[in-house]
Amino acid sequence: MKTRIILIVHFLILTFLTLNAQDKKYNGYINDTHVHLRYESESPYRDGRTALPKDLIRNYNQSKYKRVGVIVMAPTNNIEKTKAQNDSVIAFCKRHSKFYPICSVHPNDEKLALDEIERLAKLGVKFLKLHSITQDFDVASSNVSSIVQKCTENKMIILFDGLNPFDPAQNGKFLMLALQNPESRMIIAHMGGADFHDFAILIALNKLKWFPQNIWFDLSGISDIYADSPYEDQIVWTCRKIGIEHILYGSDFPYTTPEDAITDTQNLGFTDDELSKIFYENSEKLFNSFKK
Numbered sequence: 199m200k201t202r203i204i205l206i207v208h209f210l211i212l213t214f215l216t217l218n219a220q221d222k223k224y225n226g227y228i229n230d231t232h233v234h235l236r237y238e239s240e241s242p243y244r245d246g247r248t249a250l251p252k253d254l255i256r257n258y259n260q261s262k263y264k265r266v267g268v269i270v271m272a273p274t275n276n277i278e279k280t281k282a283q284n285d286s287v288i289a290f291c292k293r294h295s296k297f298y299p300i301c302s303v304h305p306n307d308e309k310l311a312l313d314e315i316e317r318l319a320k321l322g323v324k325f326l327k328l329h330s331i332t333q334d335f336d337v338a339s340s341n342v343s344s345i346v347q348k349c350t351e352n353k354m355i356i357l358f359d360g361l362n363p364f365d366p367a368q369n370g371k372f373l374m375l376a377l378q379n380p381e382s383r384m385i386i387a388h389m390g391g392a393d394f395h396d397f398a399i400l401i402a403l404n405k406l407k408w409f410p411q412n413i414w415f416d417l418s419g420i421s422d423i424y425a426d427s428p429y430e431d432q433i434v435w436t437c438r439k440i441g442i443e444h445i446l447y448g449s450d451f452p453y454t455t456p457e458d459a460i461t462d463t464q465n466l467g468f469t470d471d472e473l474s475k476i477f478y479e480n481s482e483k484l485f486n487s488f489k490k
């Protein structure tokens with residue numbers, strides 16, 4: 199009888215501890231810094247999921263979402279379509295206040311792209327997206343450098359897609375861009391994906407006075423790829439060494455649902471305090487860091 203009581207008490211304590219540990223998962227405000235808006239109903243995904251305006255509104259209707267960055271991608275050699283898309287996402291975000299626009303230009307549009315950045319800045323746009331694979335450019339090209347300079351002059355933050363298995367030197371090119379444009383602010387999406395280890399070099403660079411600490415990383419995609427994998431500890435370690443203050447949450451919707459991306463990020467192994475920074479505080483600071 200006595201043994202049975204001891205066993206029951208042990209079971210109750212274990213249950214309490216387990217429930218308490220689950221409760222400790224971050225449950226506060228969320229800024230999603232990486233969400234796509236596509237006006238086409240044709241989906242590139244096998245399960246047919248879309249990113250139409252109604253999909254965004256439905257997926258982000260909960261009050262925990264405070265800011266949601268909405269991305270459009272500029273085509274090449276079509277400045278009229280580029281401008282129309284940018285105007286559409288700006289109008290969408292004006293109608294739905296928790297969303298903010300992440301506009302785009304194509305680096306190969308050269309002067310037209312630079313003029314578009316100035317126009318966007320005057321409209322209050324704070325973020326610009328560039329994507330080396332889908333827009334087919336080299337991060338080391340002079341056109342990209344001009345875009346970074348123009349964005350910096352206009353106090354705009356650049357969100358670079360950070361996945362490019364076709365250019366193994368791309369992460370080094372990002373570091374060079376950051377170094378050549380110390381006043382710029384860049385976010386490298388997906389933290390370089392499978393090459394996330396490259397950014398451990400920041401452990402050394404950040405010790406040097408001349409290296410500007412002007413790169414942030416979002417965990418979109420990488421949290422999905424490496425969820426429940428042996429790499430989770432390595433990602434958390436790298437983020438801590440780089441500086442948790444420079445890590446942002448993103449879902450890459452519709453690539454993942456917001457709920458799946460949140461769960462994957464929570465399960466990587468960060469502390470509750472770190473999750474609070476990643477999900478909300480860091481992006482709030484970055485959002486307000488360029489005073490206009």
Ligand SMILES: [Zn+2]
Nearest residue numbers: 232234387450
């Ligand atoms: Zn994306």
